[in-house]
Amino acid sequence: MDFKKESNRFYKQDETGKLLAEVIYEPNGEQQVLLTHTFVDSSLRGQGVAEQLVDCVVAEMKAEGKKIVPVCSFAVALFKRKPDKYKDVIAN
Template sequence: MSFEYTEEDGRFVAKDSDGLEVGEVTYTRDGDELLVINHTGVDPANRGQGVAEELIRQVVEKVKNEGMKVEPVCSFAQKEFERKSEYKEVLKQ
């Protein structure tokens, strides 16, 4: 199944082909240079399809493009940042 990913105010959302929301990652801004990822969630029926991973990747691309850093607070985001060395460049030290 393919999903569409869009950015909304303070979050990225994944929607299925029917336009139903199946996942989200939410964040807050801490000043002009830091995004804090505070929640990642995917509908149980859509888990295991890479939705959450793609949502985190979308946030990483956003901060790269905007010259920002990320502080992953939610446990899933923390695990993604530990697993993916390519995300280290945007990780808050």
């Protein structure tokens, strides 16, 4: 799925501009970000969209050499469920 990027956010809208999915992260010092919010519209749930959004943040933070602190409940659960996938980007 293709997402748009805007400062500290990746998101998808439908053709009318309705928000369908987003992930928001905030700087936390120079070397970390807080992953604070994920949202997926009910029309897209169950398709792995939230994980794809998190993976956009992961790819960006890897490129910038930064770590992620999962804060929102989805990100916390995802990082616990797939520790090997995210071990090199999660903040200690």
